[in-house]
Amino acid sequence: MRSERHLVVAPSQLPAALTSPLGYVRGAVASPMCVAMTLFAACIGVGYAGLLGAVVAALAVIALGMNASRYRPVRAYVDRQTRLQRRTRRHCRRLKQVRRTSPVRLRHYDELRAMVEEIERIDEAESVRFELQDLLDHFVRLAVCHQRCVDALRLSGADSLPTAPFPDNGRSVRRAEIIQRRIRHRDDCVRRMAQITDELESIDQLVRLVAQRTACPALDVEIDREIDRRLWELDEVDAALHQLSA
Secondary structure, three states: HHHHHHOOOOOOOOOOOOOOOOHHHHHHOOOHHHHHHHHHHHHHHHEEEEEHHHHHHHHHHHHHHHHHHHHHHHHHHHHHHHHHHHHHHHHHHHHHHHHHOHHHHHHHHHHHHHHHHHHHHHHHHHHHHOOHHHHHHHHHHHHHHHHHHHHHHHOHHHHHHOOOOOOOOOOOOOHHHHHHHHHHHHHHHHHHHHHHHHHHHHHHHHHHOOOHHHHOOOOOOOHHHHHHHHHHHHHHHHHHHHHHHO
């Protein structure tokens, strides 16, 4: 791949916060649990004190939600929801673009997206390190470009053009020059399609490599040493029993 498409290996560290303090307040108040509690408190307030009681109860629950936004578990929940919403919006944009390509390319994208989501589930830091979501964006852009090349060749009838240099055969010079230009443009388009295909396959292999590395468990202990230590203890016990029986 060209230099501008190289991945930047960043430190394995997730962003500490995705939203501002006001965003945490908004996320806590708008969470499904807080909304449900607000409606429940409003219903109780209506039963006890009418409309005024419902308003007071709802405001009390909202105030509790705003106060709870200062706590770390609540902020972690808001961060997860914000990250999930951004990922969903990003996927919708990609899906809207990739649907303009072929069904095969759509299935290919779904397969890569499933692998990226599995990598994020196992080790989200690894996905952030290799910027896999950005890589999916790049994949979709290339898929759209590839489909445009296919459409250009089909709409212009480039398949009917000869592969060899176009013979004159007594035709006008202008017509022959136009056909020669069409042939050159077709060849350039075919070469571009081959480059894009190679780039798409490289992205596929890279995502599979990261998935393979992430799924493979890391051993924190030395297996051989654990077995050797127990074998050494057995030898020591046998040696002690032999000395006692001697």
